[in-house]
Amino acid sequence: MNSIDNNFYKLISYLKKLSEEEIFDNIKYHYENLNPNIQKSLEDYFKKFDYWGSLNHSIMDYEEIKRRAKSIHNHLNDFIWLYEHLYDYRSKKLLYGILNNWYRYDFQTLKECQENNYRDYFDLDIVHCDEDEVFVDLGAYTGDTILDYLREYNGKYKKIYAYEITDDSFKILKQTLETYPNIEFRQKAVLDKNTTTFIEKSIVGADVNKIVESGEISIEAVSLDSDISEKITAIKMDIEGSEEQALKGCKHHIQKEHPKLLLSVYHNHEDIWKIPKMIETIKSGYRFYLRYHGGNIFPTEVTLIAIYEKKIKDDTI
Helix, strand or coil: CCHHHHHHHHHHHHHHCCCHHHHHHHHHHHHHCCCHHHHHHHHHHHHHCCCCCCCEHHHCECHHHHHHHHHHHHCHHHHHHHHHHECCHHHHHHHHHHHHHHHHCCCHHHHHHCCCCCCCCCCCCCCCCCCCCEEEEECCCCCHHHHHHHHHCCCCCCEEEEECCCHHHHHHHHHHHCCCCCEEEECCEECCCCEEEEEECCCCCHHHCEEECCCCEEEEEECHHHHCCCCCCEEEECCCCCHHHHHHCCHHHHHHHCCEEEEECCCCCCHHHHHHHHHHHHCCCEEEEEEECCCCCCCCCEEEEEEEHHHHHHHHC
């Protein structure tokens, strides 16, 4: 057993001995002993981005820590499942770093896991794209990920589908990419079914607007299975917590075509293990990797890369 395995299983073994209340108390203790500037930074962050729960030491509001403790206590076996299904030790070390950060506010391991060699979603060691690529970008924003794709793969693709929900972002998206051929722009939400849904605008910016069940701003929602009929080779998702629903809505593409899956898994305390388990249920045979482009204080910008094993074998023949 190497040091990464040892650290992960030692932490898991320790946590399994604790009750949910004890985990909460210990996380709270570690939090209260942080540098006040880091405390303020975390509290300000959770106030801006409400995915994980609120945190405010001055009024004894520890909702985020309660959610974190509950997730750790109830899902240790899921973390073990994910660890044992990750395909390289860069991924395994990151998972340990995330869990250790959640419990101890460990910043060093997250810092060591930050990716500097490749752009987000496009680790060239494992994500291979060519002129036959049909790339679907869910949460295309203003085209940043598609531009990264074009740079990394020398502009090679067959077709790109760009989905974005926000008016201003959609307009910039089309302007940014208007000179590139075979890019189809769709101002639709992507969920698990065709319906009407609603946009909740963020006070932070259009890049974190999200889908909710009711509201004033309506938008058409579709499933990828119903909205795209041709073969898909790669799907990227960064849709502010709607990844699980969108994944359900493209299960037929996954089952039949086994596209590369490049998915954000940090918008709550459960997606990091829940989404890989969903993929495994939909189509067994994917290899899972985790990559990190966030900071070292709290784990955001965590990407799950899922590559179908048969395609990896075929590429080596």
